[in-house]
Each structure stands twice: as C-alpha cells, then as structure tokens.
Amino acid sequence: MKGESAVKLSGKIAAVTGGGGGIGRAAAETFAREGAAVLILEKDEKMGRETEEKIAADGGRAEFFALDISDWQKVQDVFGEIGEKYGGIDVLYNNASVFWGTKDAALDVLDVAVFEQIIRINLFGMMYCSKAAIPLLKKRGGGSIINTSSSCGLIGIPNCDAYSASKGATISLTRSMAVEFGPEKIRTNCIAPAAIHTPMIYESDLNKPTFDEQKFLTQGTPIRRWGTAQDIANIALFLASDDASYMNGAVLVADGGITVS
Numbered sequence: 238m239k240g241e242s243a244v245k246l247s248g249k250i251a252a253v254t255g256g257g258g259g260i261g262r263a264a265a266e267t268f269a270r271e272g273a274a275v276l277i278l279e280k281d282e283k284m285g286r287e288t289e290e291k292i293a294a295d296g297g298r299a300e301f302f303a304l305d306i307s308d309w310q311k312v313q314d315v316f317g318e319i320g321e322k323y324g325g326i327d328v329l330y331n332n333a334s335v336f337w338g339t340k341d342a343a344l345d346v347l348d349v350a351v352f353e354q355i356i357r358i359n360l361f362g363m364m365y366c367s368k369a370a371i372p373l374l375k376k377r378g379g380g381s382i383i384n385t386s387s388s389c390g391l392i393g394i395p396n397c398d399a400y401s402a403s404k405g406a407t408i409s410l411t412r413s414m415a416v417e418f419g420p421e422k423i424r425t426n427c428i429a430p431a432a433i434h435t436p437m438i439y440e441s442d443l444n445k446p447t448f449d450e451q452k453f454l455t456q457g458t459p460i461r462r463w464g465t466a467q468d469i470a471n472i473a474l475f476l477a478s479d480d481a482s483y484m485n486g487a488v489l490v491a492d493g494g495i496t497v498s
Contacts, residue, residue, distance in 0.1 A: 244270075244271045244272030245271040245272070245474060245477075245478040245479070245480065246268055246271040246272045246273035246327075246328070246474075246477060246478060247271075247272035247273075248272065249272070249273045249274070249327040249328060249380075249477070250273065250274045250276065250323050250325070250326045250327050250328070250377070251268045251273040251274070251275050251276065251326065251327060251328035251329075251330065251477060252275075252276040252278055252319065252326050252328065252329050252330065252366075252370065253265045253268065253275060253276070253277060253278065253330045253332055254278045254279075254304070254306055254329075254330065254331055254332050254333035254362070254366055255278070255279060255280075255306075255332045255333030255334070256275070256276075256277035256278060256279050256285065256288055256332070257277065257279035257280075257281050257283075257284025257285040257287065257288050258279075258281070258284045258288075258435075259433075259435035259466050260332055260385075260430070260433065260435060260466045260469045260470060260473075261279070261288075261330075261332040261333065262284075262288045262466070263465075263466035263467050263469070263470035264330055264332060264466075264469070264470040264473045264474070265277055265288050265292065265299065266288070266291065266292055266295070266297075266470075267467070267470040267471070267473070267474050268328070268330075268473075268474065268477065269292040269295070269297030269298065269299055270295070270297065271474060271478070273298075273327075273328070273477075274298040274299070274300075274323075275292060275297065275298065275299040275300075276299075276300055276302060276319060276323075276326070277289055277299055277300065277301045277302065278302050278304040278306070278315065278333070278366070279301065279302075279303070279304065279333075280303070280304060280305050280306075280333075282301070282303055285301040285302075285303065286301055288301070289301040300322075302315050302318070302319070303315075306333050306358065306362030306363075306365060306366055307354075307357045307358045307361060307362050307365075309361075309365050312362075312365040312366055312369050313369055315369075316366075316369035316370060316373065317369075319373065320372070320373050320376075323373075324373075324376060324377075325373040325374065325375075325376030325377035326370060326373045326374060326377065326380065327374070327377050327380040327381070327477075328380055328381045328382075328383070328477040329366060329367065329370040329374070329380075329381070329382045329383070330383045330473055330477065331362075331363040331366055331367065331382065331383065331384045331385055332383075332385050332473075333358075333362060333385075334358060334359040334362070334363075334385055334403070335355060335358050335359060336397070336400050337351065337355060337399075337400075341355065341396065341397045341398065341399050341400050342396055342397075342398065343395060343396055343398060344398045347398055347399060351399060352398070352399040352402075355399040355400055355403055356399065356402065356403050356406075358403075359400070359403035359404065359407070360403045360406050360407060360410075363384055363385070363407060363410070364410065367382055367384075367414065367425075370382070371418065371423065374423050375421060375423070378422060379421060379422025379423050379424075380422075380423055380424070381423075381424050381425075381426070381476055381477050381478075381481070382414065382418075382423060382424070382425040382426075383425075383426055383427070383428065383473050383476045383477060384407050384410070384411045384425065384426070384427040384428070385407065385427070385428055385430075386404045386405075386407045386408050386411070386427050386428065386429040386488065387400070387401075387404040387429055387430060387431060388429060388430075388431035388490070388492050388495055388496045389401040389404045389405075389431075390404030390405040390406075390407060390408050390429060391405075391408070391429060391488075391490065391496055392496050404429075407427060408427055408429070408488055411425050411426065411427040411486065411488065412486050415485045415486030416486065419485050419486075424476075424481070424482070424484060424485040425485065425486065426476050426481070426484055426485065426486065426487045426488070426489065427487070427488045427489070428469060428472050428473065428476070428488075428489050428491060429488055429489065429490045429491065429492070429496075430464060430468075430469050430491045430492060431464075431491075431492035431493075431495050431496070432458055432463055432464055432492060432493060432495060433463065433464040433465065433466065433468070433469060433491075434463035434464065434465060434466075435466050457495060457498065458493045458494065458495055458498075459493060459494030459495070459497075459498050460493035460494055461493075462493065464491060464492070464493060468491060469491055472489055472491055476489070
C-alpha cells in the first residue's frame with residue numbers, strides 16, 4: 238500500500254458490487270491500494286473471497302459480503318449488517334450487471350422472461366443497492382455513488398434490447414439521483430464503458446463465430462485496442478475521490494471512441 242500522504246481514499250469505506258471479478262475486482266483492488274476499506278459485494282463466494290484475500294495479501298483492508306443484488310431482502314440485510322459494523326460508507330460503486338449474449342435479442346423475438354430478468358439485475362439491482370446505501374452515505378456526511386451504464390445506453394445497438402433498456406434507464410436514474418441527493422453532499426455519476434476485455438466480452442463478441450476481432454479493432458474502435466478492467470477502475474477511483482468533488486450527474490464514456498465514430 239502507498240504511504241498515507243499519497244492515497245486518494247484514505248479513511249474512506251467503499252462498497253463495490255460485483256467485486257469478485259472483472260472491472261469490480263480491479264476497482265476493489267485499486268480502491269484498497271488508495272487507502273479505502275473495501276466491502277466486496279459479490280454473488281459468487283469463491284470469486285469474492287479471492288478478491289478479499291488478494292487485497293489482504295497486498296496489505297489492504299477488505300471484507301466479503303455474499304449478495305445477490307436482484308434480491309431486495311438480501312440487499313437490505315447486507316447493508317444493514319454493513320451499517321452495524323461500519324456505521325456508514327463513503328462510496329458505492331454499482332458495478333454488478335449482466336449481459337446475456339444471444340439470449341438478448343430484438344424486441345419482437347425477445348423472451349419476456351429474459352427482458353424482465355436483465356432489468357431486475359441491471360436496473361433494479363442498482364436501485365436496490367443505492368436505496369439501501371443512501372442512509373449509510375448520509376451518516377458519513379455524504380459521498381459518491383458510481384453507476385454503470387454502457388454505450389448501449391447512449392446509442393442504438395441492435396439485438397441487445399433488454400441490456401440497452403437497462404443501461405439507458407441507469408443514465409436517467411443517475412441524473413435524477415444527482416439532483417435529489419446533491420444537496421445532501423451525495424454525488425451520483427455514471428461510467429459508460431464499451432469493448433472492455435473482461436469475461437463479459439466473450440458473451441457479447443468473442444464467442445460469435447462470425448466476429449472479426451481485427452476488423453473490429455481497426456475499423457470500429459478509433460483507439461485501436463480493447464479497454465481493460467483497470468482503465469475503468471481508474472475512472473471509478475477518480476469519481477470516488479475528492480478529485481471529483483464538483484462532478485455530479487455526469488456520464489463518463491470510456492469506449493475508445495466507439496460511440497462517436
């Protein structure tokens with residue numbers, strides 16, 4: 238860990254949903270390196286414990302909490318436990334979400350059950366965790382909520398209508414929360430990534446037999462590379478820290494230029 242004078246999140250308590258893998262794990266480890274006590278909220282116990290152990294081995298502070306964000310009662314129980322143990326939190330990173338590849342589809346052929354479940358996880362899960370966390374943020378005098386959208390929430394992308402709906406709604410709710418809770422010193426912002434090389438990308442692109450990775454990178458991505466989990470974790474760190482103290486209601490697009498190309 239860095240010296241106390243160098244860290245950006247010294248003395249802060251940060252909760253990260255989906256903290257067991259991908260972007261969530263990168264963010265949890267980054268927050269810990271920057272001095273935060275990290276609460277790893279993860280459905281997969283093995284992955285959550287691995288992140289907890291890695292942070293501890295590196296000299297950081299972390300605690301794993303098993304959580305299915307789509308279950309409102311479990312969300313209330315976990316955040317209640319966090320409140321009892323820690324008193325409050327300073328940062329909530331709503332990172333957890335799903336993309337179900339070919340199960341998602343154009344609306345006329347999309348299974349209604351798939352639509353409902355993706356919305357329940359990606360939108361309701363984010364809402365549940367934010368609703369449960371806001372009282373804990375207030376107890377610490379305010380803080381930062383970081384939501385996760387996608388390029389799908391900003392532009393039209395075919396054959397992923399449920400995912401797009403969940404991510405567009407995330408942006409709208411982010412803006413409403415920013416207005417509602419800004420006066421109480423709770424900042425709410427959103428990251429909109431795309432083409433990040435994590436396990437989720439195999440659901441969206443790399444498992445498709447017709448996908449031409451080289452063509453995508455040279456013609457579809459102006460920056461000519463995949464994004465990394467650390468790229469997004471760095472943005473989350475900025476939004477979690479006091480460096481972003483005047484940012485509220487912002488949507489930070491991190492897609493290598495895909496949405497503007």
